[in-house]
Amino acid sequence: MERVAALGGYLPGAKITALGCYVPPGVLTNHDLEKMVETTDQWILERTGIAERHIAPPEMASSDMAVEAAKIALANRGIDAAELDAIIVCTVTPDMLFPATACLVQNRLGAKKAWGFDLVAACSGFIYGMTTAAHLVKAGTHKKVLVIGADTMSRIIDYTDRGTCILFGDGAGAMLVEPTDEADDAAGIGFIGFNNEIDGSGGDYLKQPAGGSRMPATAETVAQRLHYVKQDGQNVFKYAVRKMYENSRDLLERYGYTGKDVKVMIAHQANRRIITAASERLGMTCDQVIINIDRYGNTTAATIPLATRTAIEEGKLKKGDLAIFAAVGAGFTVGVNLWRWAY
Numbered sequence: 001m002e003r004v005a006a007l008g009g010y011l012p013g014a015k016i017t018a019l020g021c022y023v024p025p026g027v028l029t030n031h032d033l034e035k036m037v038e039t040t041d042q043w044i045l046e047r048t049g050i051a052e053r054h055i056a057p058p059e060m061a062s063s064d065m066a067v068e069a070a071k072i073a074l075a076n077r078g079i080d081a082a083e084l085d086a087i088i089v090c091t092v093t094p095d096m097l098f099p100a101t102a103c104l105v106q107n108r109l110g111a112k113k114a115w116g117f118d119l120v121a122a123c124s125g126f127i128y129g130m131t132t133a134a135h136l137v138k139a140g141t142h143k144k145v146l147v148i149g150a151d152t153m154s155r156i157i158d159y160t161d162r163g164t165c166i167l168f169g170d171g172a173g174a175m176l177v178e179p180t181d182e183a184d185d186a187a188g189i190g191f192i193g194f195n196n197e198i199d200g201s202g203g204d205y206l207k208q209p210a211g212g213s214r215m216p217a218t219a220e221t222v223a224q225r226l227h228y229v230k231q232d233g234q235n236v237f238k239y240a241v242r243k244m245y246e247n248s249r250d251l252l253e254r255y256g257y258t259g260k261d262v263k264v265m266i267a268h269q270a271n272r273r274i275i276t277a278a279s280e281r282l283g284m285t286c287d288q289v290i291i292n293i294d295r296y297g298n299t300t301a302a303t304i305p306l307a308t309r310t311a312i313e314e315g316k317l318k319k320g321d322l323a324i325f326a327a328v329g330a331g332f333t334v335g336v337n338l339w340r341w342a343y
């Protein structure tokens, strides 16, 4: 374990101590989509692995799902929100541009002493949030950091565009990051390292063009459907496979591991074929890879916690297990974290 000498002592490691997830009850199936655009259940299943996705009702926004996920994580840990030091909300679908969704969540939870912020890294958002939380804790300045990934993708998806509307769903997930104790330190439990990267030259391949300072909302931008997600699916696909593989491989190598040493790969759920191609190149078997895209679709910043919950439910993630989180998203952003699971 990496240790940093501090004034008069050593700084702690960081471990994940709780998880909470929330998806809205409404479900949109492939068969429902067959009635909306020219597509088929079979095409969607074969090309993406998705069968259905959850969709938030009109009155529900990202902060509402974030609060539900956060409450579950706090209840699982048995602590009050007032104990939180910081809240990081990873989202590309904030309730509004400002104030930050983190402020709305902080207020609703009653997290009286927490500061926080929103983090915009699309599908890599949760991993960037976890990397940040781990370092806040390792610095010795924070004891309880809550990272939330929450996205209401259905609000920015064009349900006349069959290339994108089949892919996305709504949901939220939260993880609590805290310092390791001595026993955990000795066992090497917690955050091991990261290999994050951005490549802004890929920005045009996946974006929501209007609604910011470059192209503010006008009747024309609405008429041209520029507030919806635009994507070059094939270029995103190729980049995602390559970088999910390369950044994971390099991170594992840095710590003396290969794909075979990993208990579970918790990959961003964008397309089953992306996850399979990347994990096969890492030498992993399907037993090591968590897939729940069939039930949730791509929930952007929420896929990593949702897939972690699936890993726990399937008995594939237990204390001491080596887990790699990996994602590629709009930007392009790439996020890879290595953790040894703590509970």
Ligand code: COA
Binding pocket: 038, 039, 040, 043, 044, 047, 048, 123, 162, 163, 164, 166, 167, 206, 231, 232, 233, 234, 236, 237, 240, 270, 271, 298, 328, 329, 330
């Ligand atoms: N139903 C039926 N046909 C569809 C379709 C749909 N929902 N969407 C596209 N098609 C058609 C295309 O129009 C094209 O038809 P054509 O050959 O007559 O022109 C054909 O299927 C193949 O299209 P293509 O774009 O090559 O398909 P694909 O195999 O690349 O799959 C995606 C499309 C979007 C599923 C895939 O590119 C993908 O998943 N990309 C990554 C997306 C992603 O991960 N985004 C988020 C990143 S975090």
